[in-house]
Amino acid sequence: MxxxxxxxxxxxxxxxxxxxxxxxxxxxxxxxxxxxxxxxxxxxxxxxxxxxxxxxxxxxxxxxxxxxxxxxxxLKKSIRLLKKASVRSGSSILDRFQINKEDVATGVFCPGCNLLPMIRVKRTWHCEACRRNYKEAHINAIKDYSLIFGTSITNRELRSFLQIESITVATRILNSMELPHTGGYKNRKYELISIDNKNKGF
Known part of the structure; x- marks a missing residue:
């Protein structure tokens, strides 16, 4: 610090x-x-x-x-310069610390007790340890994904990382976050650069 x-x-x-x-x-x-x-x-x-x-x-x-x-x-000038000078790191965290992709823990952490993973129940995330439900717990998990694996994600990659099976649920989550995307329905990639805490989960 x-x-x-x-x-x-x-x-x-x-x-x-x-x-x-x-x-x-x-x-x-x-x-x-x-x-x-x-x-x-x-x-x-x-x-x-x-x-x-x-x-x-x-x-x-x-x-x-x-x-x-x-x-x-x-103050305003310093903010402009900081934004202009800010760049994302070009090196992979996995490469930097020599971590295998398979060794990364996946799933959604419970915001209350940090249990991993939470389970998807209807349109919310349920923690089997503290018994609480969180609708938007996946947002922090997707932010973690962007820091570890890169700034784009597919439906398949989202399902694997969040540990959900339904293509429809994954699509609903991605669409609800209003992320920019490229490609057609089957090969669509969503950009994770502008993830916002205001995004609502479904």
């Missing part, structure tokens, strides 16, 4: 922004994860936090930033 913060500071300086205020945090999304260091580190709670604490940390940061540190014009 510190390395990334220093790299971002350097990038801002090289692009004419000087020393912009940068605040870095490690955010743990699973509320059941314990945070502890050995030996104890008194600064750990300031840098590594649960997601529930993030909103209050953002408010605290905004309160501590003076208006003259960065103007709205500078």
């Amino acid at each position: 510190n390395r990334q913060e220093n790299q971002l500071k350097k990038w801002f300086a090289e692009n004419g922004f000087g020393q912009l205020p940068i605040f870095s945090k490690v955010v743990i999304t699973n509320p059941h994860t314990g945070i502890k260091s050995i030996p104890p580190n008194v600064n750990l709670s300031q840098k590594v936090i649960h997601k529930e604490v993030l909103p209050s940390k953002i408010i605290q940061i905004e309160t501590n930033i003076s208006e003259n540190q960065i103007s709205e014009k500078q």
Whole structure:
């Protein structure tokens, strides 16, 4: 995290922004994860936090930033440059870490207890461990797929990764996400670059 913060500071300086205020945090999304260091580190709670604490940390940061540190014009310019400079990694995660495709765990994780896999029941995902249902649990799984295997997916690949058998259900999921696609019905590929949490699952 510190390395990334220093790299971002350097990038801002090289692009004419000087020393912009940068605040870095490690955010743990699973509320059941314990945070502890050995030996104890008194600064750990300031840098590594649960997601529930993030909103209050953002408010605290905004309160501590003076208006003259960065103007709205500078902020908008920095956003434009960051978007322009952002590129997807060209190397495969599987190749980089020498992982076989067959060794990747497939299925849909339960957002509540992290059970893998959940099962598809009607138009929702059911967890047999905590007994909860989630309609959109597949979205994070498809995001994981795009990071591991690439930015396109077929109906067959989706069924294999989500562990569902029905071609119709897979088609319904893909169509509901309104993803750009190429090819005809039998060889259609869906682009995963713009997956949005607002997509609704069916």
